[in-house]
Amino acid sequence: MDCPIPYSNQIEPTPKQSEFITSTAKYSCFSGGFGSGKTYAGNLRALLLSQFPGNRGLIGRLTYPELRDTTRKTFFEVCPPEYYDEAHGGQWKPSENYLRLVNGSEIIFRHLDNVSEKELLSLNLGWFFIDQAEEVGGGIFQTLQSRLRLGTVPNRYGFIVCNPEPGSWIDNIFRKPIIEGKRENPGGDFHFIDSKMTDNPYLPPDYVQSIIDNYPEDMRKRYVEGRWDVFENQIYSEYDYSVHCITPFDIPRSWERIVSVDHGMVNPTAALWAALDYDGNIFIYDEYYSPGIVSSHAKEILAKSEKQEISLWLIDPSTQAKTREKEGEMWSVMQEYEDYGLYFTPAKNEKLAGINRVKEFLKPQKNRRNPITKEIPSPRLFIFKNCVNLISEMPAYQWRKLRTLQSRNSPEQPRDFNDHAVDSLRYIIMSRFPAPMKRSLGDSIILPEERKNMNLITSPMQQHPDEMLGSFHQGGKEITQTDEMNDYGLE
Secondary structure, rough: OOOOOOOOOOOOOOOHHHHHOOOOOOOOEEEEOOOOOHHHHHHHHHHHOOOOOEEEEEEEEEOHHHHHHHHHHHHHHHOOHHOHHHHHHHHHHHHEEEEEEEOOEEEEEEEEEOHHHHHHHOOOOEEEEEEEEHHHHHHHHHHHHHOOOOOOOOOOOEEEEOOOOOHHHHHHHHHHHHHOOOOOOOOEEEEEEOOOOOOOOOOOHHHHHHHHOOOOOOHHHHHOOOOOOOOOEHHHHHHOOOEEEEEOOOOOOOOOEEEEOOOOOOOOOOEEEEEEOOOOOEEEEEEEEEEEOOHHHHHHHHHHHHOOOOOOOEHHHHHHOOEEOOEEEEEHHHHHHHHOOOEEOOOOOOHHHHHHHHEEEEOOOOOOOOOOOOOOOOOOEEEEEHHHHHHHHHHHHOOOOOOOOHHHOOOOEEOOOOOHHHHHHHHHHHHOOOOOOOOOOHHHOHHHHHOOOOOOOOOOOOOOOOHOOOHHHEEOEEEHHHHHHOOOOOO
16 A cells, blocks of 8 residues: 555546645645546545555545445545455445555545534544535534544644635635735645646546536636636626736836725725726726724825825715714715815716726727736736735625516616725726826836836836827737727727
């Protein structure tokens, strides 16, 4: 029992599977779409850990039929019979779902839909593996964590495999802390690996194509591409973290800057800082997101805006309503901000029109070159990765579900839930269309790794006459404001 790949007819693990199998993190998660080899990878890792004499592990799945017909079946396809040969001290008890290998290691198979906490608490484990963990409650994972106390092995591991399930306990424990910048990947005790169906070269091409052809768009994104940012009834279905979220860079000094605020009374107040380049792209480069009172919000917003030339300050127009008495007069929230030195312009708040505008900025345009990657096509909206609250809200912003026949005849409306940052974004997009167009040498993006000892701002180029008339060059082609409007059906 010393071979790294124990079975002679075993296929070679893919790079993503190998990363998962060899992870040294205490807890690891292998996420992927259909057919990405998750169950196989989990069982192979279980067998490799069992090669340490006297180890004890648990393999679990939600229901017994799934455990028997898929997870356990795959394990015995991986594990050669000589590993549990009774003539050499091995034992397999199907009725008890108990396996002892010839080296003394034990494997317990459990379905987890009605397992008692007392049964789990009685275990001493060196490792556990949960297959299709998105079907299992996070409480079981926590309980099994406390069972990693087998003293006869030097290292103890908990590992799971799953399909993408946005907003689940897996998302909150393994993926979101990485996205939100709270830990590196792998970081300390946790390691998150995501994969696509196409990462598995052993799948029949007709199987992949059948999934692509027969599943709706949101399911294709989750179960073929392995995307975690796709929700049912998702409003911004064009949003893709890998495309729209970018590493921060120093904003050129000459770009126009906008601050937008969605004020909350009970809910958080969300402020966004946006920069507009002269190719019509919008970069959300900073955010403020917090509950509290106007004085606290004003202090933080002013501090973040210090030494920046902000050309436009936007706020939710509902803040103009008179809400409280001050010095014998009725004051609005907007006047409260003015009292602290912040003078806002009421934003355009046509919700459905604004949503459609944001969707257009998210959608790659065939004649537009990406300012970072230089690829075509490209969207017009980019979000710095430090804007974690906006990034969290973008994929989770959903349409209300239509519950009655009468409601089906009504216009769709977004859910009024966790929408503060996306509302602030909508104000920005509605305030600038088409974008101003002029260019100087100092307007070029220089990424941190490229900058080194370069000065970001250099002397401006002399503007071309056509640029002053509202046209610019993109990908070797002259683009005018009229062309930009044509892209959006506004001829």
